[in-house]
Amino acid sequence: MIVGQAPGAAEFEAGTPFAGRSGVVLREWLARAGIDETHIPYRSAITKCFPGKNPRGDGDRRPSPAEIALCAPWLDRELDVVRPRVLVLLGRLAIDRFWGAAPLHEAVGRMRRENGRVLIPLPHPSGASRWLNDPSNRGLLDRALRHLRRHAGAVV
8 A cells, every 4th residue: 555645736636646747756666666556456645635736836735734633534444444564655744654753864765564564665756855866865765665576465
């Protein structure tokens, strides 16, 4: 199961997760991990509604703590129903929720088991994320994708 931040404008219009630019990058990462994205039937997000554009004009607005709290029961129920063995955590909000607050360079590239699930943090694939501009961070992404490759059969 893949957990992202929130639907963007493209996802809102298409009615499907990761339909926009982030989805293109995500599909490239999944392919590098040996995963055909059509074999991942369940994708979700920390919040369920498009939060709107960032007032500064650079991407989408980050969901507020209140929006995150309002949507938490929905995500909890999804986890109860889907019972994923692997959670792919895309970006800060998903990492904070399941991994705990940690700088991206301390989470991405690592893997851990918790509550019967494998957690694999990845940076958010949006163009707004500048994290991958640092070459050492690209190495962490490569390591994370190797973890994902090892657990590819369990991603649902």
